[in-house]
Structures are given as C-alpha cells and as structure tokens.
Amino acid sequence: MAVNNPPTAVTPPRDTAAIALRERAAEYLVRRHRFRWPEALPWIACIAVFFLFPDRLTFGSQVLVMVLFALSLDLILGYAGIVTLGHAAFFGLGAYTVGLGAAKLGWTEPVSGLFAAFFVASLGGFLSGYFLLRYRGLTLLMLTLATAIMLQEAGNLRSDLTGGYDGVPGLVFDPLLGRFEYDLYGHTNYIYALVVLAVVFFFVRRIVYSPFGQALTGIRENVRRMHAIGSPVHWRLVTVYTIAAGIAGIAGALFTQTNAYVTLTVFEFENSAKVMVMLILGGTGRLYGAFLGAAVYMIMEDYFSKLSPTFWQFGIGLLLVLAVLFARRGVLGVFEQVGDYFAKKKGTKS
Amino acid sequence: MPQFAIIGVSILFDGLAYAMFLFITSVGLSVTMGLMGFVNLAHGAFAMAGGYIVVALTRNLGIGFVPSLFIAAVLVGLISVVFERGLYRRLYKSTDLEQVLLTIGLAFMAIATATYFFGPIPKSVPLPTWLQGDINLGFRAFPTYRAFLIIVGLVLISVLWYGFEKTNIGAKIRAAVDNRRMAESVGINVDLLFTLTFALGSALAALGGGLAIQLFGLSPSFAVLYLVLFLIVVAVGGLGSLKGTLLAALVIGVIDTAGKYLYAEAGGFFIYAITVIVLLIKPAGFYGRE
Amino acid sequence: MSAVPALQVQGLTRNFGALKVTRNVDLTLERGARCALIGPNGAGKTTFVNLVTGVLAPSSGTVSLNGQDITTWSQADRARGGLARTFQINQLFRGLTVLENICMAIGERDGENNNMWRSAGAKRSVIDEALDHLDSLRLVDDALRLVKELPYGRQRLVEIAIALAQKPRVLLLDEPAAGVPSSESHLILDVVDNLDPDIAVMIIEHDMDVVFRFAKEIIVLVQGAVFTKGTPKEIMSNEDVRAVYLGQEGHDAVQRGGGHG
Numbered sequence: 001m002a003v004n005n006p007p008t009a010v011t012p013p014r015d016t017a018a019i020a021l022r023e024r025a026a027e028y029l030v031r032r033h034r035f036r037w038p039e040a041l042p043w044i045a046c047i048a049v050f051f052l053f054p055d056r057l058t059f060g061s062q063v064l065v066m067v068l069f070a071l072s073l074d075l076i077l078g079y080a081g082i083v084t085l086g087h088a089a090f091f092g093l094g095a096y097t098v099g100l101g102a103a104k105l106g107w108t109e110p111v112s113g114l115f116a117a118f119f120v121a122s123l124g125g126f127l128s129g130y131f132l133l134r135y136r137g138l139t140l141l142m143l144t145l146a147t148a149i150m151l152q153e154a155g156n157l158r159s160d161l162t163g164g165y166d167g168v169p170g171l172v173f174d175p176l177l178g179r180f181e182y183d184l185y186g187h188t189n190y191i192y193a194l195v196v197l198a199v200v201f202f203f204v205r206r207i208v209y210s211p212f213g214q215a216l217t218g219i220r221e222n223v224r225r226m227h228a229i230g231s232p233v234h235w236r237l238v239t240v241y242t243i244a245a246g247i248a249g250i251a252g253a254l255f256t257q258t259n260a261y262v263t264l265t266v267f268e269f270e271n272s273a274k275v276m277v278m279l280i281l282g283g284t285g286r287l288y289g290a291f292l293g294a295a296v297y298m299i300m301e302d303y304f305s306k307l308s309p310t311f312w313q314f315g316i317g318l319l320l321v322l323a324v325l326f327a328r329r330g331v332l333g334v335f336e337q338v339g340d341y342f343a344k345k346k347g348t349k350s
Numbered sequence: 351m352p353q354f355a356i357i358g359v360s361i362l363f364d365g366l367a368y369a370m371f372l373f374i375t376s377v378g379l380s381v382t383m384g385l386m387g388f389v390n391l392a393h394g395a396f397a398m399a400g401g402y403i404v405v406a407l408t409r410n411l412g413i414g415f416v417p418s419l420f421i422a423a424v425l426v427g428l429i430s431v432v433f434e435r436g437l438y439r440r441l442y443k444s445t446d447l448e449q450v451l452l453t454i455g456l457a458f459m460a461i462a463t464a465t466y467f468f469g470p471i472p473k474s475v476p477l478p479t480w481l482q483g484d485i486n487l488g489f490r491a492f493p494t495y496r497a498f499l500i501i502v503g504l505v506l507i508s509v510l511w512y513g514f515e516k517t518n519i520g521a522k523i524r525a526a527v528d529n530r531r532m533a534e535s536v537g538i539n540v541d542l543l544f545t546l547t548f549a550l551g552s553a554l555a556a557l558g559g560g561l562a563i564q565l566f567g568l569s570p571s572f573a574v575l576y577l578v579l580f581l582i583v584v585a586v587g588g589l590g591s592l593k594g595t596l597l598a599a600l601v602i603g604v605i606d607t608a609g610k611y612l613y614a615e616a617g618g619f620f621i622y623a624i625t626v627i628v629l630l631i632k633p634a635g636f637y638g639r640e
Numbered sequence: 641m642s643a644v645p646a647l648q649v650q651g652l653t654r655n656f657g658a659l660k661v662t663r664n665v666d667l668t669l670e671r672g673a674r675c676a677l678i679g680p681n682g683a684g685k686t687t688f689v690n691l692v693t694g695v696l697a698p699s700s701g702t703v704s705l706n707g708q709d710i711t712t713w714s715q716a717d718r719a720r721g722g723l724a725r726t727f728q729i730n731q732l733f734r735g736l737t738v739l740e741n742i743c744m745a746i747g748e749r750d751g752e753n754n755n756m757w758r759s760a761g762a763k764r765s766v767i768d769e770a771l772d773h774l775d776s777l778r779l780v781d782d783a784l785r786l787v788k789e790l791p792y793g794r795q796r797l798v799e800i801a802i803a804l805a806q807k808p809r810v811l812l813l814d815e816p817a818a819g820v821p822s823s824e825s826h827l828i829l830d831v832v833d834n835l836d837p838d839i840a841v842m843i844i845e846h847d848m849d850v851v852f853r854f855a856k857e858i859i860v861l862v863q864g865a866v867f868t869k870g871t872p873k874e875i876m877s878n879e880d881v882r883a884v885y886l887g888q889e890g891h892d893a894v895q896r897g898g899g900h901g
Contacts (some may be wrong), residue, residue, distance in 0.1 A: 018780070022771050023741055024782045029761030083447045119485075131630060137446055138389060139633045142585040145578065147620040155620035207756050214760045215753040218744050221733040228693065229745045229806055230719030231753065267577065272726065273454060280451055314462035321457030324448050325440065 007295040042291045046194055050187075055293045058186035059260045063298045064193040065251050069277045071197075071204055072247035072292035077276070078285030079208055080240050082133070086144030087248060088271035089128070089151050092264075093121040094249025099168045099262040100161065107111065114196065114253050121249020122242045131240035133234060145269065152267035167263035171256065182266030189258040195253060200247055205287060207243070215287075216240055280323060283330025292331055356490055361608045367496035369502025369566065369603025375558030375576070376583040377510065377595050378551015384527040384590015385544050389446050390439060391453035393555055394577030395460035397552050398616045400556020401568040402464055415478055419560045424576045429551030434548045457573050465571040470568035475560075494565050502561065506554070507596060514592050523547060527590035528639070582625045588638025644669045644707040645809045646840035647692070648859070649702055654691055654724040654864075661687045663865040664701070665849035669810060669840040671834070674687040676855035677844045684730055684846045684864040689812050693725050694718045706809060720749065724808035726799045728815045728844075734788040738779060738798055742770035744842055773805050793824035800831055817850065829853075852876070 013285035029269075049060055069091055076082040088097045090338055092115035101107035101116060155162040158219075163169060175181045180188045207213050218226050226233050256262040265271070282293020327334050379393045403422035407413040413421070432454070441449050482612055484491035514520040526533040526540050534540050562568070562576070583602055587594030602621050609620045628635070647669040654662040661684045669675055677685055690696045694701055694715035702711045705721050713721070725772060733741050746766050747753035760768065774780045777797050787798060796816060803811055815834060817825045829850060835841055845851050851858060851872070858875045860867040868878060875881055 003493065018775075021780060023782070023784075024765060025771060026761065026767045028737075028784055029739065029743075029760065029767060031761075033761060034757040050483055077447070082446075085450075118491065127651075135629070135633050137387075138383065138581075138585055138589070141389065141446065141450070142581055143626060143629050147624040149578065150622040150626065151621060153617045153622060157616050157619060159615075209759055210756045210760065211747045211753045211760050211763075212756040214744065215742070215747065217736065218733055221735055222731050224727070224800070225733065227695070227715040227730040228719055228725055228727070229802060230716045230748045231713075236439040237755075252733070269574070277451075277454070280447075283672050308463045310462045313458050313465070317458030317460075317462065320451050320458065322453070323439070324444075324452040325437075 004106050009317065010162055020271040027030045035171040037111075040286070042288060043198070043274050047218035048190055048311055050190060050194075054187070055185060055339035057190040057337075058258075059298075059302060061186055061189040061193040061254075063295055064190070064197050065255045065258065066275065066278060067291050068197050068200060068254065069251035069275050070294045071201065071243045071280070071287070072251060072288065073275050073279050074290045075204060075208070075244040075247070076241055077279065078289070079213060079220065080216040080237055082096075082241065083141060085141050085269065085276075086146075087275060088145075088146030088150035088245075088269070090121040090245035090248035091243075091255070091271065091275075092148070092151060092155075093124045094118070094252030095262045095266045096155070096162065096168075097121070098173075098253040099171060099250065099256045102171050102173060103168045104161070108172060109175055110192070113173075113257065114250050117249040117253030118246040119249075121252065122246030125245020129245070131236045133237045133241060145272070148267055148272060149269065150232055152264050155264045155267065162264060165264050167261050170226050170262070171260045171262070173260070186258070192255055193258060196250065200250060203286075204247070207240075209285065212236070212239075216248040220285075230297045243301060252287065277320060279330075281319065281330055286332055289330050289332045297330065298344030357611060360490060361604065361611050362490055363500075364496065364599075364611075365604030365607035367499045367503075368565070368604075368607055369599045370499050371558055371562050372579060372603050373596055373599035374503060374506055374561065375555050375598060376587075377592065378554045379580055380587060380595045381424060381523065381527070381578075381590055381592075382544065382548050382551050382586045383584060385523070385530070385540070385547060388440050388442060389449040389453065391450060391577060392433075392456040392460065392573075393453075393552075393580055394575075395457045396426055396430060396552040397555040397559035397562070397576065397580075398460060398464060398568070398570065398573040400559035401563050401572065402473075402559075403556070404469055404563065405468070406475050406477055407570060408511070409473075415475060419557055421538070422560050423557040425555040426556030427549040431549050434545055438548070439475030449505040450549050457482070457577070461570045461573050464573075470571070472569040473563065474567060475563040476627075477564060488584035499565075507632040510592060519543075519546075566613070573597055579621075581622065584635075586625055586628050586635050588635030591635070591637035594635055594637030598637060645669060645704075646673065646706060647661050647705075647842075648704040648750055650702045652688070652691055652703065653699050654687060654696060654700045661864050662691060662698070663863070665861070665864075665866055667859060667866070669842060670835050671840055673840040673842070673866040674854060674856045675840075675842045676851040676858045677842055677861060678848075678851060678858060679861035679867070680770040681899050683861040685861055686814060687864070689725060689814055689844065692812065695721060699739075702783075710829065716741070719806060722807075722809035723812075724803040726803050726814055728818055730792075730795050730799055732787045732795060732798055732802070732864060733788065738774065738790070738801075739767070739770055739783040739874075741798055742773055742801055742805045743767065745802045746770055749806050762827055770805065773801050777801050778827075782873075791824075793820045793827060796820050796828055797831065802813070804835075809838060810840045811842070813841065813845075815846065817845070817847065 009033060045322040046064070050057065053060065072090075073087050076084065076124040097120040098107075101113060107113060107116070128147050130142060132147070135143060145162070156164050173182070176188055176192055182188050204314040208216075215226070215231060215236055218231065219236060223233060278293040279290055280293070281297060282291065284290030301312060304315060323330065368594065369412070375397050381389060382388060400422040402417045403425055404415070406444055407418035407421060408415055437452065437456075441452055481495050481536065483494050485494050485497055514524065522533065522538050522543055526538060530540055559568070559572070562572075566572075579602065583595060583598045586602070587596070587598030600625070605624060606618065606621050609616055609618070645668045647664060647667070649667040652662055653660070665688060669819075677688065679685055687696065687886055691698050694710075694713060696709065702709055704710060708721070708830065710718050710721060723725075733744060743766055744753070746769055750766075752766060771780060771783065774783055777800065779801060780798055781796065782794060787795060790798070793870040795796065796819070800813070800816060817828045820828060832843065832854060843851070843854060843860065855872060857869065857870040858872055860881055861874065868875070868881060870878070
C-alpha cells in the first residue's frame with residue numbers, strides 16, 4: 001500500500017530477479033560512459049597519418065584544427081541543441097588573440113597563447129550568451145549571425161590594427177615548449193595540434209558524460225520539462241556556450257599558430273556554416289561525429305576543389321540536402337543504423 | 351544649398367532606392383516565414399536566379415530589360431512551386447536546424463550552378479536608354495535608374511498593401527499568419543495558400559534580383575551575400591508583417607547608405623549593431639507577434 | 641495540519657491584451673490537500689497551473705509556497721522549492737530511457753546536475769532512488785526502454801513519476817489520464833489515489849468519476865474566475881454548477897459520482 005515511500009525509509013521487498021534488474025539498469029548507465037575500443041580508432045588513425053603521409057602534415061594539422069572547432073560546436077548544437085549561425089565569432093576571437101598578441105604585444109609563446117585565446121573567446125561567449133540565449137528560433141539565428149559579422153566589421157574598421165582582409169603579417173611564434181622548432185613539413189605543428197585536440201577532447205568527453213552533460217541533453221530533448229523540474233536552463237546554456245566558445249577560441253588560436261597568419265575571413269558566415277556542415281555530415285551529439293565530419297569534409301574538399309571548386313560546392317550542397325532528407329544522424333548515424341540492423345539480425349537468429 | 355543638406359538628400363534618395371530593393375526581395379520571405387515558420391536560407395538563391403535569367407534574356411535573346419524582369423519573375427515563381435511541393439513541404443514540421451541545412455544546401459547548389467553557367471565574374475545588364483543617365487534637379491543629379499526603382503517599389507507596396515488588406519485572399523493570409531490552427535479550423539486551405547504566397551514571394555525575389563543587377567552587379571555569391579540582409583529585414587520587421595518589412599527595409603536601407611556616405615570604413619557595422627539592438631529589445635521584430 | 645498552507649494563491653489575475661484569462665482567483669491548499677479544479681473547456685485551468693508554476697507571470701495577485709511569497713520566482717526556483725506539476729500533453733525526454741528521465745529530476749532536485757566531472761551513472765544512490773520511484777509505479781520493467789517506445793498510458797505514468805521524483809510538497813496534476821485508453825486509465829488513477837498523504841495535490845480532470853472519488857474539495861472555474869467551491873457533496877447539489885458547466889452529461893456523472901461518495 002505504501003506507494004511513495006522515500007527510498008531510505010522503507011526498502012521495498014526485492015526478490016533476486018528484481019535485484020538483478022536493478023544491477024542491470026545501474027550497469028547500463030555506468031557502462032555507457034566507459035571507454036570502448038572503437039574510440040581508439042580515430043586516434044590510431046591520426047598517429048598513422050603522421051607516419052604514412054609525412055609530407056601532408058600541414059594539411060593534417062588544418063584538419064585537426066577543424067575537428068576541434070567542430071567538437072566545440074557539437075557541445076552546444078549536438079548536446080544542448082543551440083542552433084547558431086555565428087560560431088565563427090569565437091574561432092575568430094581566439095585566432096586574433098594570438099595573432100594580435102604576437103604581432104602587437106610580442107606574446108609569441110604558443111601554449112600560453114592558447115590559454116589566452118580560451119580566456120578571451122570564452123569571455124566573448126559568456127557576454128553574448130548571457131544576452132542571446134534567452135531567445136530561440138529565427139531570432140537566435142539572426143542574433144548569433146549578426147554578432148559574428150559585427151566582430152568582422154569591427155575588425156575591418158580597425159584594419160590599422162588587424163590588417164583587415166590582408167591579415168596580420170609576419171607572425172612568428174616561439175619554438176614549442178622552448179625546444180621544438182616548426183619545420184617546413186609541419187611535423188611539429190601536427191603533433192602539437194593532435195596533443196591539444198586530445199587534451200580538449202578528454203575534457204569535453206568528461207563534460208558530456210557528466211550529470212551536467214545529461215542535463216544539457218535534457219534541455220535539447222524537452223526544455224519545458226527541464227524548467228518544470230527546477231533546472232536553471234539559462235545558466236546551463238550560458239555555461240556550456242562559454243565553454244564551447246573557449247574551445248572554439250583554442251581552435252582559432254591553433255589555426256593562427258599553425259598557419260602563421262590570420263585574416264578577417266575567420267569571422268565569416270561561411271566559416272560558421274562550414275563547421276556546422278562538417279558536424280552535421282559526421283553526426284551531431286556523439287563526439288566522434290566532429291572527427292569524422294571534419295576529416296571527411298576537409299579531405300573531400302581538398303580533393304574535389306582541386307578538380308573543380310564549382311563541382312565541389314554543388315556536391316556539398318547536394319550532400320546536405322540528401323543528409324537532411326535521408327540521413328538525419330549523419331555518417332556516424334548511418335554506421336549505427338547499419339550496426340543496429342546487423343545486431344538485430346544476429347539477435348533474431350540466435 | 352549647403353553641403354550637408356545635399357548629402358542628406360542623397361542619403362535619403364539612395365537609401366530609399368536601396369530600401370525598395372530590400373523590401374521587394376524580402377517581403378515574400380517574411381510572409382512565408384510567418385505562415386509556416388520555415389527558415390528559408392535559399393531565398394537569396396531565388397533572387398539570384400531571377401537576376402541571371404534577366405541577364406540571359408537581355409544579353410543572349412535581346413529581350414528588353416523590363417519584359418525580362420516580368421519573365422524572370424514568372425519563371426522563378428513557377429520553379430519555386432516545384433521546390434515547395436517537392437522539398438520544403440517535407441520539412442514544415444522539422445526543426446530549425448534541418449530547415450537551415452536543407453536550404454543552405456540548396457543555396458550552395460544554386461551558387462555552383464550559376465558559377466558553372468555564368469562564371470564567377472560579376473555581370474551587368476544592358477538598360478534601355480530611358481533608364482540611363484541622370485535626372486538633374488539643379489542642386490544634384492539623381493540617377494534615373496534609382497528613381498525608377500523607387501517608383502517600382504512604391505507601386506508594388508501599394509499593390510501588395512491592397513492585396514493584403516483589402517482582398518479575400520489577403521485576409522486569409524493574415525488570418526493564417528496570426529493563428530494557423532484557427533485558420534485551418536474555419537476551412538482555410540493553408541497548404542494551398544502557402545504554395546501561392548511562396549510562389550509570389552519567390553517571384554518578387556526574382557524581380558528584386560533583376561532590379562539589383564544595375565546597383566550591385568550580379569555574381570553567384572549574391573545568393574548568400576544579400577541573404578543575410580534579407581533575413582535581417584525579415585527578423586527586424588517581424589515575421590509575416592508587411593508594415594514591419596517595409597519599416598525594416600527603410601531603416602536598414604537608409605542607415606546602411608548613410609554609413610557608406612559618412613563613414614565608409616565601418617562597412618556594414620551599423621546595420622548589424624542595429625539588428626542586435628532591435629532584436630534584444632523586441633525579439634519578434636517591429637511588428638512581429640511575441 | 642500545519643498552520644501554514646502548502647500553497648496559497650491570492651487575487652491571481654492574468655490578462656492577454658483585453659482578454660481576461662484568469663480573474664482574481666483565491667485558493668488555498670493545506671498540507672495533504674486533495675483538491676480538484678474543474679470547469680468547462682477554455683475556463684483557464686491550464687493557464688492557472690501555468691501562473692502558479694511560473695510559466696506565465698500574473699498581471700496581479702500573489703502565490704505563496706509554504707508561507708513564502710514566490711510570485712516573482714522563476715519556474716525552476718519554484719520547482720526546487722517543492723512545487724511539481726505534470727503536463728496535459730506529455731513533456732518527456734523522449735529520446736532517453738525511462739530511468740534517465742527519472743534520474744534527470746533527481747539530479748536537478750539535489751543539484752547533482754551541476755556536476756561536470758563525475759560520470760552521470762556513477763552515483764549509485766541516484767539510480768537506486770530512481771528505481772524505487774519506478775518500482776512504486778510498476779515501471780521497473782521499462783526502466784531501460786526509451787520513453788518514445790512506450791505505449792501512451794505508460795508514458796503518462798512516467799510523467800507522474802518524474803514529478804514524484806522531485807519530492808514535491810505541492811503537486812499539480814493536469815489531466816493525468818488524458819488520452820489514455822480507458823482499459824489502462826485505472827493504472828494512473830490507482831497511482832493518484834495512493835499518493836503520499838503529506839503532499840498537497842490539485843488535480844485538473846474532466847472525468848467526474850475521478851473527481852468525486854479523489855477530491856475532498858472541488859473548485860469550479862468558469863471564464864477564468866472561481867465560480868464556486870465546496871465539498872463534492874456541495875458541488876454535486878449545486879444547481880448553478882449543473883446549469884453552467886455540468887449540463888445533462890455532467891448531471892449523469894454527478895449521479896454516478898454520488899454513488900462512490
């Protein structure tokens with residue numbers, strides 16, 4: 001009869017089957033967050049690339065930068081469900097923090113530059129997020145878009161400082177950790193970018209599998225219910241937006257450092273759209289979608305745009321349309337569906 | 351006449367011409383977004399398509415500029431129905447994100463197609479002699495073409511206002527924008543209504559695209575470059591509001607022009623700043639429903 | 641009974657433009673109250689729930705929870721203060737498992753969801769408590785199923801389970817059995833009947849059988865204002881209520897409901 005007993009007061013009678021069920025349920029939640037061996041694959045691939053394509057590592061580090069950028073977007077788009085058209089704003093803030101830091105202040109130490117970029121971009125994320133994240137839909141799309149373009153125009157306005165669309169010239173950074181010089185083939189840069197990506201990835205993975213990350217998923221799934229169960233939705237969103245902005249800033253800083261230049265195009269709408277396309281193609285809300293999407297996009301772009309940029313643009317447009325119509329969960333989603341299909345087949349046989 | 355007054359009049363005149371282009375191109379987007387809540391980032395592509403059809407008709411077939419505008423509008427209107435029925439329709443109930451992605455994809459494809467056929471170099475259009483030259487009012491000469499654009503804009507505003515406010519179909523559209531479910535329950539066929547307004551909106555966009563060639567030149571990037579402005583006009587004006595779209599077009603048009611006259615280095619900074627300020631204060635725009 | 645009412649609403653009014661959707665509503669729920677809010681469609685019942693829970697801001701009037709004025713509080717603050725609700729139309733995390741749905745509510749209640757570092761499944765006490773809640777609603781077997789895969793009736797139970805996991809002092813149930821086939825509705829009504837006697841419960845319900853079985857007090861809302869209130873017997877015998885609201889169909893229900901009383 002006692003239905004709503006607090007769990008500590010009276011323990012309901014449990015038979016062994018019930019206990020087993022509880023164990024299974026608890027195990028399910030715990031196991032989901034554990035490291036699984038397929039997760040090693042992308043990292044192995046990254047290391048393999050280092051040895052297999054030693055002459056393409058400059059391009060390789062560009063890919064890693066975009067993976068990091070897409071990962072930051074996944075945090076807000078894939079997990080929290082915030083649709084933004086202005087994520088390039090934070091990439092740009094990070095890129096210009098180290099760019100101007102090196103050119104104007106002589107701050108040429110790369111690793112501390114990443115921290116500075118994280119700080120500046122996350123500050124930008126906090127300030128804009130605090131005001132913008134009250135809105136949804138078209139209003140939010142336009143606000144994020146306009147904010148990014150405003151930064152770009154502001155940069156152009158002070159082109160004496162930023163170099164405008166010609167960029168900040170003559171950037172030279174200190175050797176990494178004071179020891180490793182940058183070589184012509186980008187070996188140092190590649191390792192540098194890979195290590196930064198791995199460290200950030202570790203943090204992002206912790207966050208999305210934490211109770212906080214779970215709450216973000218809740219906001220994406222049903223924001224009304226989150227309000228009703230007492231979730232401080234606005235602060236959760238501002239928090240994750242700030243973190244994601246900071247990570248985008250790190251990506252931007254890496255971009256500047258590995259290229260040794262930066263121009264105002266980093267703020268462009270095309271940059272925001274491109275990273276979103278990468279993430280969508282890879283699959284949102286699953287961490288490795290950013291990996292796959294950015295890598296596939298960049299490699300295809302590299303290959304096809306050499307053949308014909310027009311053809312490439314048409315292809316990527318077509319791919320987007322097809323993805324929306326037929327594969328809403330991205331490439332990883334398709335893999336999962338195929339996996340589920342075989343798992344089911346196996347299940348029915350045995 | 352003192353210098354600042356001449357500049358003031360010039361800003362108003364050029365700003366008004368610019369505003370008319372913005373209004374003509376954006377109004378369809380506003381109404382269709384208001385009706386279906388559909389985020390259509392391919393709207394600029396329809397405008398671009400209109401522009402290229404005008405270029406092709408005038409340059410390759412030797413058809414006059416004004417008839418070409420009409421043909422382009424009708425053609426794009428018809429083509430848009432195919433897209434609406436075939437693609438857009440599937441996503442009315444989808445998320446913003448999916449709509450954004452689908453229409454960005456379409457815009458990319460449109461840009462690539464235009465580049466393939468017309469190349470990346472900006473195109474111009476041959477104008478009839480009566481649209482060339484200036485009208486001299488003594489203190490300043492005004493380009494005839496811009497005066498023409500203003501007149502076309504004013505005529506269209508009157509026609510649209512009449513159609514929206516005074517006709518049966520306009521009343522239905524307003525009812526559906528206001529409360530779609532209610533409109534459906536009293537027997538308005540919102541689906542058909544949407545197809546019609548979508549076609550009309552795309553036709554107007556095509557007209558705007560054709561009219562814009564003389565102002566800005568026409569290159570494939572038009573589809574994305576000006577899209578941001580159309581979206582701003584729609585968001586600032588308020589979805590589905592004719593009045594709001596007009597007001598927003600005037601504000602953006604005049605302020606952007608003023609910025610270019612007085613402080614060219616700032617580029618578009620002011621209009622984006624104003625967009626952010628307006629939307630922060632009135633998230634649904636000037637005349638949008640909160 | 642404690643002297644301080646669990647929920648007290650005074651002069652609550654809400655206008656949408658010229659339209660008055662809620663007019664000067666007074667209401668008191670004592671600890672452990674069993675109250676039903678009834679009224680014809682469009683009487684403003686759900687608007688009232690939205691005003692009390694903070695989804696909407698009132699034009700005037702006050703809401704107090706356990707003696708504390710919460711009128712200016714956010715929806716989330718009210719929820720953490722012990723005010724829980726269910727929705728007329730399911731508002732669930734459809735892509736998550738039933739267990740995760742419950743854990744979400746517990747996590748928000750305890751502030752656990754602020755944690756960015758620990759793994760979400762690592763706190764066993766949360767999972768155990770969630771399973772206890774599911775146990776009490778006979779939902780354990782579905783714990784690991786996705787909510788969207790459940791039949792609608794069981795989804796309605798999850799809706800209630802989430803609210804109970806908040807350990808509320810006051811619970812507002814907005815048509816808990818709405819849309820559930822009658823063959824399954826007894827499941828939900830059993831749960832409603834057996835709620836913790838300490839919780840003050842207000843139910844919005846159209847089914848007069850349920851109302852008369854459950855409620856000790858009934859409030860009739862008409863056009864946004866309290867038309868009358870009283871015990872089930874008083875409401876049953878009130879000619880005006882029959883005239884404005886119950887009609888012939890309702891009249892029959894009152895007769896049947898009388899049988900229960």
